[in-house]
Amino acid sequence: MxxxxxxxxxxxxxxxxxxxxxxxxxxxxxxxxxxxxxxxxxxxxxxxxxLVDVPADGPERLAARDEVLAAETARVVASRGATRIVQTHHGFVMASAGIDASNVDKTRLVLLxxxxxxxxxxxxxxxxxxxxxxxxxxxxxxxxxxxxxxxxxxxxxxxxxxxxxxxxxxxxxxxxxxxxxxxxxxxxxxxxxxxxxxxxxxxxxxxxxxxxxxxxxxxxxxxxxxxxxxxxxxxxxxxxxxxxxxxxxxxxxxxxxDLFSLGTAEAMAAGMRAAATLADGRGEAPVDPAAVDRAIAAVAEVVAPGTTFTQITDDEVRAGLAATVDGWPVGASGLLLGAAPTPVDQPDLVRFGVDLHRLRIALAAEGIPSTLLPPPTGSIASACLAL
Missing domain, CATH: 3.30.1330.100 (CofE-like)
Incomplete structure (x- = not known):
């Protein structure tokens, strides 16, 4: 050719x-x-x-351009300072929705x-x-x-x-x-x-x-x-x-x-919103113990001093705990025990609940759903997570 x-x-x-x-x-x-x-x-x-008419310069021009950009944008993909990477109504992902101010009069913008x-x-x-x-x-x-x-x-x-x-x-x-x-x-x-x-x-x-x-x-x-x-x-x-x-x-x-549908900051924000509404659940497949250990390690430096999380892998121990925990889900393939340092007062219990949720988020990041259960009989400073 x-x-x-x-x-x-x-x-x-x-x-x-x-x-x-x-x-x-x-x-x-x-x-x-x-x-x-x-x-x-x-x-x-x-x-x-x-083409659209805009002021030639000054803050009025910036405001008019922002208004035009909003109209041409289907969704914001990433934003850094004044730079906006957006998806247009056509489906294209590009800077500023392709709006162009070159090779045109200063009082006009060219749209796609x-x-x-x-x-x-x-x-x-x-x-x-x-x-x-x-x-x-x-x-x-x-x-x-x-x-x-x-x-x-x-x-x-x-x-x-x-x-x-x-x-x-x-x-x-x-x-x-x-x-x-x-x-x-x-x-x-x-x-x-x-x-x-x-x-x-x-x-x-x-x-x-x-x-x-x-x-x-x-x-x-x-x-x-x-x-x-x-x-x-x-x-x-x-x-x-x-x-x-x-x-x-x-x-x-x-x-x-699309494996790259959001910018880094936007993906993190979406993840935080998802974490705030994390629902109970359990997986369909057996839990990978190594993935659970990674989740525990991810929060180890941010939980309250003395709070511990232990993965229970022994079948007999898990069966015994299941008998003492209300609402144990049928088919759960993993178990985590969380324990706060004792004695505890009400603020400590609040912090313990926060730390439990941190762990649930870390588990979700590993693809492991979890369900928070009441503590075993006789304990007020511990909790179970069924996986």
Missing amino acids: RLEILPVPGIGDVTEGDDLAVLIGTAAPWLRDGDVLVVTSKIVSKAEGR PVDPDASARALRAALRDRYRIDVAVIISDTMGRPWRNGLTDVALGVAGMPAIRDHRGEVDPYGNELQLTQMAVVDELAGAGELIKGKCDQVPVAVVRGYLPASSPPADGGRAHPPAGGGGRDDRPAVRLVDDGSGAAALVRESAL
Whole structure:
């Protein structure tokens, strides 16, 4: 495979209502069937009128931007100082919901297109209808990445080709069947286009040639510049590119499968809220004694001096205690005894209850549910946790 990345200069400033197909077709009369157009989302947003007016500077501008950000945000993923990583209503996770103040008047902000996949489909259809040329279209924008410094362009919308190349089921040269490999090829092509477009060169469109199959080019290596009336290409048949219809939405990971759905501080806050409402329960599988020991060790330095937690692993001892504890749950596979130093007064008992809850939280972090039971008969300074 041989790839070429070609700039499309001369498009100029895009304003609301502009016909992007005409602007691109006029600036790139050399487009061929099978080319992949990588179009910066900003010119799509400008053409579609996705701009808002804000003050040019001062606290009023910051307040207006915050209000716009809130409207574009489905949920906050992470927050550090003035930086907000959010999930947009499209499902994208990115800084400031993709709101951009570059390459636009100081009194305006550019928002992402409402439906980038629909924008890509519309642009592709307009190029096909006006110029009889069959290209794929990628709407791209810049994103950061977890664990990595620097930015790269990714696909927000796509038409004319699938977003993902699925290698699952293929066999590599060593005879291994691929189980998980799914390549986000439209993101790779978006990044390739950014190498040509840049941020300050006023080249909002790039063409990647050679990735998709195409019919043989005309003898002059391109097509004639479209006439003012719209005109068209020669009469050779256009290539029909494979498009599964899912667009770049296929790249948005389902929340249930997202292992990094929250920032560190936000995940900790969610964990604390869950700890505050920790319910009684017991596990379906036998308790791992090593996991229980880890939970005990996790709270050892923060419980009251003299408070002890003991894991009971002897079956006979556990059976004897079960006979003296009210409400022993059937099927519990583990037992912990907690004891406060004696004698105790009411504040000591309150602290002991706090320490018991600390331990229950540490157990929950190990995936071990627990149920707090009354103390064995005759004790007021101890408690049982059934696991």
